[in-house]
Amino acid sequence: MQALRIPPAGTPELAGRIRHKIDRKTKPLGALGMLEGLALRLGLIQGTDSPHIHAPHLLVFAGDHGVAAEGVSAYPQEVTWQMVMNYLAGGAAVNVFARPQGLSVDVVDAGVNHVFETHPRLLDRKIAMGTKNFAKEPAMTVAQCEAALAAGSRAVRSLSVLGSNLLAVGEMGIANTTSAAALMARFTGMAAEACIGRGTGVDDAGLVRKREVIRQALILHRGAATPIEALAALGGFEIAMMAGAMLGAAQERMIILVDGFIAGAALLAAQAIDPGVLAYCVFAHQSEEAGHVAMLKHFNAEPLLKLHLRLGEGSGAALALPLLRAACDFLNQMASFESAGVADQGAR
Amino acid sequence: MQALRIPPAGTPELAGRIRHKIDRKTKPLGALGMLEGLALRLGLIQGTDSPHIHAPHLLVFAGDHGVAAEGVSAYPQEVTWQMVMNYLAGGAAVNVFARPQGLSVDVVDAGVNHVFETHPRLLDRKIAMGTKNFAKEPAMTVAQCEAALAAGSRAVRSLSVLGSNLLAVGEMGIANTTSAAALMARFTGMAAEACIGRGTGVDDAGLVRKREVIRQALILHRGAATPIEALAALGGFEIAMMAGAMLGAAQERMIILVDGFIAGAALLAAQAIDPGVLAYCVFAHQSEEAGHVAMLKHFNAEPLLKLHLRLGEGSGAALALPLLRAACDFLNQMASFESAGVADQGAR
Numbered sequence: 001m002q003a004l005r006i007p008p009a010g011t012p013e014l015a016g017r018i019r020h021k022i023d024r025k026t027k028p029l030g031a032l033g034m035l036e037g038l039a040l041r042l043g044l045i046q047g048t049d050s051p052h053i054h055a056p057h058l059l060v061f062a063g064d065h066g067v068a069a070e071g072v073s074a075y076p077q078e079v080t081w082q083m084v085m086n087y088l089a090g091g092a093a094v095n096v097f098a099r100p101q102g103l104s105v106d107v108v109d110a111g112v113n114h115v116f117e118t119h120p121r122l123l124d125r126k127i128a129m130g131t132k133n134f135a136k137e138p139a140m141t142v143a144q145c146e147a148a149l150a151a152g153s154r155a156v157r158s159l160s161v162l163g164s165n166l167l168a169v170g171e172m173g174i175a176n177t178t179s180a181a182a183l184m185a186r187f188t189g190m191a192a193e194a195c196i197g198r199g200t201g202v203d204d205a206g207l208v209r210k211r212e213v214i215r216q217a218l219i220l221h222r223g224a225a226t227p228i229e230a231l232a233a234l235g236g237f238e239i240a241m242m243a244g245a246m247l248g249a250a251q252e253r254m255i256i257l258v259d260g261f262i263a264g265a266a267l268l269a270a271q272a273i274d275p276g277v278l279a280y281c282v283f284a285h286q287s288e289e290a291g292h293v294a295m296l297k298h299f300n301a302e303p304l305l306k307l308h309l310r311l312g313e314g315s316g317a318a319l320a321l322p323l324l325r326a327a328c329d330f331l332n333q334m335a336s337f338e339s340a341g342v343a344d345q346g347a348r
Numbered sequence: 349m350q351a352l353r354i355p356p357a358g359t360p361e362l363a364g365r366i367r368h369k370i371d372r373k374t375k376p377l378g379a380l381g382m383l384e385g386l387a388l389r390l391g392l393i394q395g396t397d398s399p400h401i402h403a404p405h406l407l408v409f410a411g412d413h414g415v416a417a418e419g420v421s422a423y424p425q426e427v428t429w430q431m432v433m434n435y436l437a438g439g440a441a442v443n444v445f446a447r448p449q450g451l452s453v454d455v456v457d458a459g460v461n462h463v464f465e466t467h468p469r470l471l472d473r474k475i476a477m478g479t480k481n482f483a484k485e486p487a488m489t490v491a492q493c494e495a496a497l498a499a500g501s502r503a504v505r506s507l508s509v510l511g512s513n514l515l516a517v518g519e520m521g522i523a524n525t526t527s528a529a530a531l532m533a534r535f536t537g538m539a540a541e542a543c544i545g546r547g548t549g550v551d552d553a554g555l556v557r558k559r560e561v562i563r564q565a566l567i568l569h570r571g572a573a574t575p576i577e578a579l580a581a582l583g584g585f586e587i588a589m590m591a592g593a594m595l596g597a598a599q600e601r602m603i604i605l606v607d608g609f610i611a612g613a614a615l616l617a618a619q620a621i622d623p624g625v626l627a628y629c630v631f632a633h634q635s636e637e638a639g640h641v642a643m644l645k646h647f648n649a650e651p652l653l654k655l656h657l658r659l660g661e662g663s664g665a666a667l668a669l670p671l672l673r674a675a676c677d678f679l680n681q682m683a684s685f686e687s688a689g690v691a692d693q694g695a696r
Contacts, residue, residue: 026434027441028422028548032637032663033656074376075691082690086374091683093375097674099681200376236570288381306654307671308381315380322670323655326445333447335439343423 005274006250010044018043024336032330036304038282039327045255045280046165051328053255056321057159058168058314059105059123060087060094062150063111063238064130066139068175072210074202075129080174081114083313087172088119094170094312097318103168108155110148112173127153127237131179135213138233139179140219144318145232145240149273152244153251160252167249168257168284168321169266170314171238175199177289180265184291187227187268188298192218197261197290200310204300214276227272230341235269242266246275250280253318257324259317260287260309264295265348282324285309285316354598354624355439358392366391372684380678382650386630387675393603393628394513399604399676404669405507406516407471408435408442409500411459411586412478414487415565416523420558421551425478428522430464431661435520436467441659442518445666448451451516453662456503459585460494460521475585479527484567485559486539486581487527492578493588497621500592501599502525508600515597516605516632516669517614518662519586523547525637528613530562530582532639534644535575535616540566545609545638547660575620583617590614595621596615598628605672607665608635612643630672633657633664 012202018040025031030036042051068077086092087107090099098105107218108123109116113130116122116310127148140148168175173179177199183197192214198207221233224232231240243266249256258267258281270277286292296303304320337344363616366388371377378384380501390399402587410432416425425570434440435455438447446453456471457464461478465468475496479487488496525547532543540562546555569581579588597604604616607630618625627649633653644651652668687690 002631025441026431026439027659031548031657031659033658034442035655035657035667077692082688083374086683086688086690089683089688091374091681091688093373093380093678093682096677096681099668100673100677157545200379238533238665242536304655307383307652309383310381311375319383319671319674322449325448328669329448333439333444334441335434337435340430340434340437340439342434343427 005134005261006145006274007253009279010047014047015044016294017048021049021331025330025334026337026340026342034304035323038324039331041282042324042327043331044059045253050332051165051252053307053325055162055164056168057164058094058098058170058318060105060107060170060172060174061242062107062109063236064113065156065173065175065179065236066131067135067178068132069133069279070135070209070213071206072178072202072213073175074200074206075174077113077174080172081112083172084112084116088121092313093315094313094318097315101321103318103321108241110241123155125155125241131236134217134234138234140232140237142228144231145228145235148237149242149244152241152303153248156245156248157252158253166255167245168260168314168317169242169245169263170317171242171262173218173236174266175236176236176239176262178210178214179234179236179239181260181291182217183265183268184281184295185214185218186230186234187272190294194294195291227269229267239266243270252279256281257317257320258283259314260285260311260312261289261292261295264289264292267304284320287316354622355509355601357588357627362389362395363392366397369397369679372686374685374688374690382652383671383675383678386672387679389397389539389630390603390672390675390681393601397410398680401524401673401676403510403628404514404516405441405512406446406452406518406666407503408455408518408662409458409519409590410455410520411584412461413521413523413527413584414479414481415526415561417481418483418557418561419554420526420550420561421523422548422554423522425461426524428520429460431520432460432464436469439531440661441663442666445663446603449669451656451666451669458589462472471503473503474587479584482565482582487583488580488585490576490580493576493583496588497584497592501596504593504596504693505600505693508602514603514605515593516662516665517593517611518607518665519590519610519660521584521586522586524610526558526562527582527584527587528610529639531579531613531616532637532643533562533566534578534582535620538642542642550575575617582639587614591618594618594625598625602628604629606631606666607662608633608638608660609637609643610660612640632668635664
């Protein structure tokens with residue numbers, strides 16, 4: 001992967017200008033709560049006090065996981081490709097939530113264990129027919145991991161060239177909360193126990209297996225020293241490609257709308273590669289997955305939605321998009337005390 | 349006010365049918381979190397397993413408060429009418445948030461201390477030029493309160509006749525958090541202290557005055573025995589009219605999208621008049637106003653958004669509307685395991 005050059009997001013001067021613009025709107029100081037901080041962030045990312053969202057795009061990265069053989073998921077592996085077909089047919093939650101908002105949804109086959117026919121909404125970036133079982137060996141080679149990162153980055157640059165300034169990221173991959181939890185433990189240094197949850201709803205016996213698999217894998221791969229080596233050892237193709245997409249989006253100064261737990265694990269890897277990526281991120285929601293609260297705290301992030309979702313796909317990102325538009329709209333369209341002839345707090 | 353006849357929302361049979369439909373969608377059981385409970389509620393309100401939102405309408409009820417003379421707000425009273433002008437000009441937060449969603453916004457002058465020129469978006473339902481100061485006498489007469497309730501109910505029936513099936517309620521009225529806090533203490537039986545917050549941002553001295561005013565008013569008006577007497581003693585014209593609007597909406601089986609703290613106080617009054625209203629309500633957000641968490645708990649409600657808003661106007665309701673649409677859309681448009689050919693959890 002070539003050297004990254006993520007530009008800083010905004011300047012102190014611009015931050016001051018945006019804050020002043022927010023404070024002159026016809027509302028008490030701070031009354032729009034989190035939308036004010038969101039408007040500030042979007043302005044800083046775009047380098048303007050009039051941010052806007054254009055041609056937002058959601059990429060669903062899909063990949064299969066060798067570790068599924070350990071019985072860590074409630075669903076069989078073929079659900080990965082079956083759900084890809086569901087996304088392409090427009091019948092999944094993410095499609096339904098994205099459609100009324102003009103949010104385009106494409107699926108990226110990063111490494112699904114299935115041969116798909118070509119489809120206009122499917123990007124074939126398959127690295128292999130699923131990863132190896134990281135309970136026994138590295139999930140992928142370092143070369144595969146670098147190829148996945150580069151493919152993710154390139155895919156996003158194509159969107160940027162076509163005028164999109166917002167990338168939403170989602171994923172599909174049976175057993176990928178196991179990979180995500182292992183990556184979280186590795187990249188945050190937290191105890192594995194704090195990173196592990198039930199994913200799509202594994203039962204108690206499955207949860208015990210999941211814990212044991214992750215515990216042993218962290219020991220087995222403790223020699224993976226660099227971020228890319230760790231991502232190769234414990235990751236998934238869709239997670240690595242998603243990390244590359246985030247890095248590419250930040251280089252293009254795009255807004256990155258981060259979905260849930262697994263997208264967050266990809267961001268941990270991206271952050272380890274280049275910490276500058278974080279300034280371009282907006283966190284869509286806090287999921288029900290057990291480790292997500294601690295992960296968001298690690299990012300020092302307050303997510304926009306807390307709807308107890310645990311679906312992935314980018315469904316939470318799609319649901320949060322109207323709030324990003326609202327943040328832009330109030331900054332751009334709301335009247336100021338001066339323009340509306342309303343007395344402000346000082347007038348009392 | 350004529351005898352109310354709020355029909356029950358849904359049947360156990362329908363609830364079972366909607367739950368089954370939700371559980372066959374292509375997602376793990378319960379994975380859409382709060383959206384699943386929301387879809388169930390919307391279906392029960394409309395008596396169908398395929399709810400939809402048609403011609404949603406937001407009414408901003410505006411009124412002035414005699415108690416403003418006690419120095420309980422950070423803003424002068426003329427901000428009420430100035431903000432009404434801002435809504436009519438389309439420059440306020442609620443306009444900006446409603447516009448992209450096709451949410452119509454009308455202002456109801458329930459009792460603003462200002463003479464407005466006619467405007468197509470302004471409904472003149474003025475009871476008087478503001479309430480009396482309830483620190484010294486009842487805010488309004490029982491006859492005025494009944495007139496306000498009836499006017500609110502009638503306004504909503506007109507919307508229903510025109511095809512709207514969702515009423516969002518918001519408000520504007522300098523000093524109306526003082527009225528709302530007093531009503532909350534009266535209708536919930538909670539200690540006044542637990543109901544009082546800073547409203548639009550009153551300073552420490554103002555907060556002390558606000559507490560003292562409410563404490564004394566609750567003693568002064570302790571003889572107000574019926575819900576309507578209590579609402580007359582401590583309420584505002586916009587709050588009473590909003591309560592009437594909610595009762596009218598429930599009678600028409602419309603979805604009631606409740607904004608923040610003051611709309612919640614109006615709902616407390618409406619609930620005291622007819623508890624059946626609650627089954628028609630969706631709670632848009634949890635505001636920063638100190639008493640709102642306790643109020644939502646009283647309603648046994650989990651609000652959709654927690655964005656630390658404290659603006660009123662219906663701004664939180666407008667921001668929550670996309671989530672109601674998403675709940676309808678997933679119920680109506682998402683594929684089932686059968687239709688998509690996806691293996692479900694039992695297939696493992």
